[in-house]
Amino acid sequence: MKDHKASAESPMVEMIKVSKRYPPDINALSNISLSIGRGEMFFIIGRSGAGKTTLLKLISSMEPPTNGLIEVSGHQIHKIKGGKLARLRQKIGVAYQDFKLLTDRTAAENIAISMEVSYKKPQIIQNRVRSLLDQLDLSDKHDSITGELSRGEQQRITLARAVANSPTMVLVDEPTGNLDADTTDRVVKLLNNSHKAGATVVIATHDLTIYRNNSYRIMELKGGAIHSLSGGPRV
Template sequence: MSENHGAMIEMIKVSKTYLPDIKALSDVSVSIDQGEMFFLIGMSGAGKTTFLKLLCNMETPTNGLIEIGGRDIHKLRGKALAKMRQKIGVAYQDFKLLTERTVAENIAISMEVSYKKPQLIRKRVKDLLERLALSDKHDTVTGELSRGEQQRVALARAVANSPTLILVDEPTGNLDATTTARVMDLLTKCNHAGATVVIATHDDSIYRHTQHRIMELRSGKLHLIREGVKP
C-alpha cells in the first residue's frame, strides 16, 4: 500500500436503474480515501447492496464513472479484471459460501487463487477463526453452520488475502453484541493495516461511537451524516 492517501474509490454521477423503472442510485458522487473506514447507512432497500456490487463490478452502472485505485473498473477485462478482484475482499449479505466445503476450505480459497504457500494459508485460517470465535468449526461443512457462523466465515474469507479494499454488507445482522465486537475489531485491524473498508449497515451500534465518515442512502441519493477524521 502506498503512503500516498489518494482516493481509493471515486464515484462520479453514478446512477443505477433496474427494469422496468426502479432507481436504486441516482446521480451519486463520492470519493473514499485510501485507508478510510466508511459507513454507508440506510433503510433496507435503500440501495446499499447495489452500491457495493457496483464497486466490485458485480453490477454495471446505468450512468456515471467508477474508479478503483485510479482505474475505471467497468472497463477492465480478462487478466486485469481478475487481478483487480484479487485486491477486493467482499463479504456478501447472502454469504455466497461453498456450502459443501469446510469452513477452512472456504476461507483458504482466496489465498489459493493468488498462490500463497500452504503453511501460510493454514496459519492465516487458524488466526482468523480464533479472532472470530470459530476455532471449533475448522473442519465443519459450512452448510451445517448457523447463519451467524456463516456470516463470520464469509467475513474471514473476505479479509483472508489481505485485500486493499474490503466491502462488507450488513456484517452484524445475525450476531450478538460480543460477536459483533469481534467482527468490528477484525475490520478495524484490517483498516489499521492499510485497507480501505466500506461497511453497509443499518446497525447503529457499530458506527455510533466511531470517528469515521457516515453517509446515508435515501431515495437513491447520498447524504452526509457525519464527516470523518481523515485516515
C-alpha cells in the same frame, strides 16, 4: 483505531454522477458522487432498500452502472477486462448478505480460497485460517461443512474469507445482522485490524452500535440518493 494518512494518490474509490436503474423502472441509485480515500474506514447507512447493497456491487464490479463514472484504485473498473480485472478483484475482499459460500466445503476451505488463488504457501494459508477462526470464536468449526453451520456462523466465515488475503479494500454488507453483542465486538475488531493494516474498509450497515462512537465518515442513503455525509476528515 487510526485515521488514515493523507496522500497525494488518487482515491481508492471515485464515483461521479453514478446512477443504477433496474427494469422496468426501479431507480436504485441516483446521481451519486463520492470519493473514498485509500486506507479510509467508511460507513454507508440507510434503511433496507436505500441502495446500500447496490452501491457495494457497483464498487466491486459485480454490476455495471447505468450512468456515471466509477474508478477503483485509479482504474475504470467497468472498462477493464481479463487478467487486469482479475488481479484487481484479488485485491478486493467482499462479504455480502447472501454469503456466496461453497456450502459443501469446510469452513477452513472456504476461507483458504482467496489465498489459494494468489498462490500463498500452504503453511501460510493454514496459519492464517486458524488465526481468523480463532479471532471469530470459530476454532471448533475448522472442519465443519459450511452448509451445516448456522447463519451467524456462515456470516463470520464470509467475513473471514473477505479479509484473509490482506486485500487493499474490504466491502462488507450488514456484517452484524445475525450476531449477538459479543460476536459483533469480535467482527468489529477484525474489521478494525484490517483497517489498521492499511486496507480501505467500506461497511454498509443499519447497526448504529458499530459506528456511533467513532470519527469516521458516515454517508446516509435515502431512496437511492445521498441524504447526508458526515464525520471526520477524509484525509
